[in-house]
Amino acid sequence: MKLPRQFVPPKRDPVRTAVRTFGEILITLGLVVLLFVVYEVYWTDLVSAGKQRDAAAALDSQWKTKEDPQRQDHFTGLGEGDGFAKMYIPAFGADYEFTIVEGTTPASLEIGPGHYTNTAYPGEAGNFSVAGHRVGKGAPFNDINLINSCDAIVVETQNNWFVYRALPKAEEKAGWAEGKGREAQCQGVSVLGGPYADVIGQQIVTPSDGLVVAPVPGSETAPSAGEQAALMTLTTCHPRFSDKQRLIVHAVLVKQWAKDPAKPTWTPPELKETV
Template sequence: MVLNRRRGNQAAAPQRARRRRPWSWWLGLAMVLGGLGVLGWAAWQFWGTNWVSQRTHQRIVTEVERQWEADPQALEAVRVPEGEVQALIRIPRFGDDYLVPVLEGTSDGVLASGFGHFTGSAAPGKKGNYALAGHRVTHGEPLRQMPDLRVGDEVIVETRGATYTYRLISGGKDLEVTFRDTWVVDELPTNPESGGVQPEQRKGQRLLTLTTCAELFHTDNRLIAFAELVDTEKRG
């Protein structure tokens, strides 16, 4: 009986060994799961964030228009959970239903909710440079079609008190700079490269600058478009 039990144990051991997964199987499983994770992350970045941000745009626009109508004489910005909103942007080149809020600052949270206004740059319609940043891809991508902009296209800035129409004086792909080229948001942008794209070098202008990523995927370069104020229409 003792001999039989020993043989049984010896026969069971190889069977248990055969049931163990080789390390390569686990490595392959980890790679598959990792690949699915990467695909899921990419899907969220390129589709999920757009879905969320576009609905955020709509909610903010609705709230801003409601408050403007309720109190057209108020001076303060409209406060929403994402920040302060002073303006809404229309770009006819991008379609009749294009309407994106402008929030103060250029943090990640702000840019996920609309355009960001460079703090310290001019207010809408005022002398100086009304400088704006927007995503070209993900998070609502308000400037995905930036290269389609042409000289003469309009950027319409709606505020509680007035509607300002700016006209582009450079196209959406006429100027590409690095993220270190902060001169583009100066009060009077002056290109350090002789003969480079820049607004007319005349003080006291009322300018608008659009900035976004130069490529659809990661890049440190930026596309820049300049515009000048051509019309102001009081609201109400």
């Protein structure tokens, strides 16, 4: 029996069907990517913020209960993820503060900036090296590409404040002493010589370049005791949302302030160098 005209199903246009299906797939993929971005950037930030608060609270408690009468800092017996110092970058604002933890495993870096375990500790000769995420998981090093030469990186330990300042960038080395090097903020910062002649304030390297955290960054040769400088190195992924390269910042120790038990609320003047 022939169906009435109004009941005859319309013929499907294969091109239109394919376009619609492709569009639905793109929408689905877009939603998946959006959810991933929300998770990676926002949700992991919230999780890491909680872990960072816990680490800071634990460190504050430790500093109050485990005091050394000699007022010496001790970094022995640290376990993966244990907090041992605090880091401030005044140029990023008065609220930039992160507890540095031991180790650079994924679990440690979810807490905050992590110390490369085989490198120096705050204030020591050598290369105190710290890694941190640039996107998500707290993103403590999201803006370290904005660190300029002579910007302060202040590290607080139980008994001391250590002030590191970023070294001159490659394009600033020539004429440093007659140019920016004369600024008051750059006191103690110079173009390094000897075994450190190739060390600059900022560089981009491949992930396999582990020598950036060596005692002399970029070199397999350890300097003699008399030549050894006290450096700090920050490392993070580059560019943002990628791990194809590493962005490196090198700084040099220029000042140490010993804490005075009689002035527990005192902070170094370098913390006021905010913009």
